[in-house]
Amino acid sequence: MPLEPARLTLAADGTPFSPGYGDVYHSAAGAHAQANHVFLAGNCLPDRWAHRAQFVIVETGFGLGLNFLATWLAWRDDPLRCQVLHFVSLEKHPLAAADLARTHAAWPELALLADELCRHWPALEEGAHELEFDAGRVRLTLHLGDAVTTLPTLDSRADAFYLDGFSPAKNPELWSPALCQSLARLAQPGATLATWSVAGSVRRALAAAGFAVAKRPGFAGKRQMLVGRFGAADLAEQR
Ligand SMILES: C[S@@+](CC[C@H](N)C(=O)[O-])C[C@H]1O[C@@H](n2cnc3c(N)ncnc32)[C@H](O)[C@@H]1O
Numbered sequence: 001m002p003l004e005p006a007r008l009t010l011a012a013d014g015t016p017f018s019p020g021y022g023d024v025y026h027s028a029a030g031a032h033a034q035a036n037h038v039f040l041a042g043n044c045l046p047d048r049w050a051h052r053a054q055f056v057i058v059e060t061g062f063g064l065g066l067n068f069l070a071t072w073l074a075w076r077d078d079p080l081r082c083q084v085l086h087f088v089s090l091e092k093h094p095l096a097a098a099d100l101a102r103t104h105a106a107w108p109e110l111a112l113l114a115d116e117l118c119r120h121w122p123a124l125e126e127g128a129h130e131l132e133f134d135a136g137r138v139r140l141t142l143h144l145g146d147a148v149t150t151l152p153t154l155d156s157r158a159d160a161f162y163l164d165g166f167s168p169a170k171n172p173e174l175w176s177p178a179l180c181q182s183l184a185r186l187a188q189p190g191a192t193l194a195t196w197s198v199a200g201s202v203r204r205a206l207a208a209a210g211f212a213v214a215k216r217p218g219f220a221g222k223r224q225m226l227v228g229r230f231g232a233a234d235l236a237e238q239r
């Protein structure tokens with residue numbers, strides 16, 4: 001079934017903005033730096049994938065693909081990288097290929113990888129789309145459709161989660177207690193998570209699903225972000 005593509009505009013400061021959700025796709029303070037700070041460092045990457053045969057990341061909200069591209073670049077640059085990086089991402093309103101290419105132009109350091117992604121970009125049909133890069137060592141499974149109904153059907157075993165829906169106030173379905181339970185079902189023991197949101201409702205939903213969570217210093221203007229570990233008793237707070 002064809003999906004409704006994302007409607008993309010720019011906020012006053014030039015940050016990609018979704019009129020449908022009333023929220024920006026990434027921090028105005030730097031998209032690539034935010035991905036590295038919140039999602040990679042928040043999940044202790046690249047360290048955690050060192051020497052592994054496979055490492056699986058599950059993301060809620062593929063959006064512009066920035067987190068994927070930043071992760072792929074970090075993997076390429078890491079001599080200790082895992083054999084296979086499997087990035088599983090869910091997206092209800094994928095971008096049209098032309099919009100994707102247009103937004104990627106803002107990150108010249110990612111241009112090579114972004115071109116590859118755009119060349120492989122699937123038709124915007126509901127369902128799972130398997131994309132392979134770097135001779136199959138980087139796999140992207142793109143689940144196009146609603147994460148709320150798709151997550152409970154997945155059989156991935158996640159080592160790390162990137163929680164990157166629009167803000168919980170504007171996109172509550174991607175942060176609900178039921179969705180957090182769906183994430184927990186996919187979590188390997190010790191799986192980590194990271195997100196820029198420290199909303200109390202999100203912390204409670206993740207804790208109820210079995211993740212120990214703690215705040216960490218946030219990116220740029222944000223005072224705090226959230227990290228978590230599945231099955232851990234506690235995580236020390238860090239200021
Ligand atoms: C902040 S953006 C994600 C940015 C992205 N991670 C990146 O690196 O560019 C949030 C995304 O969540 C998607 N989204 C919102 N609700 C969803 C749902 N129920 N299922 C799947 N995706 C959803 C939006 O369409 C949007 O692309």
